[in-house]
Amino acid sequence: MPNSDTEHSRKLRAKTASARKKRIIAEGGHDLRVLLEAECYLKLQAIVESRVGISRRAVVIEMIDREYRLLNKTPKEDKLDQLDIINDQIGR
Numbered sequence: 001m002p003n004s005d006t007e008h009s010r011k012l013r014a015k016t017a018s019a020r021k022k023r024i025i026a027e028g029g030h031d032l033r034v035l036l037e038a039e040c041y042l043k044l045q046a047i048v049e050s051r052v053g054i055s056r057r058a059v060v061i062e063m064i065d066r067e068y069r070l071l072n073k074t075p076k077e078d079k080l081d082q083l084d085i086i087n088d089q090i091g092r
Helices: 007-026 038-050 056-071 075-090
Strands: none
């Protein structure tokens, strides 16, 4: 049996995960659980699978960050982003 499958290893991983969760909550974080309907979950899974090596958690955080930036943009920043998109499309 590989070491990672031993009872001791499982207990260590659980202890580490618990400590991390407690630390994040103590720092003002929140344990958020979301129940997704099948269609929404499949969309999320498609995004995750298109990004090799990226977790569902990381994809959700990225989507939240992107939405937050969009909510807090000034008109000037929005125009600069549009120029960046155009430059990317034409290869500059």
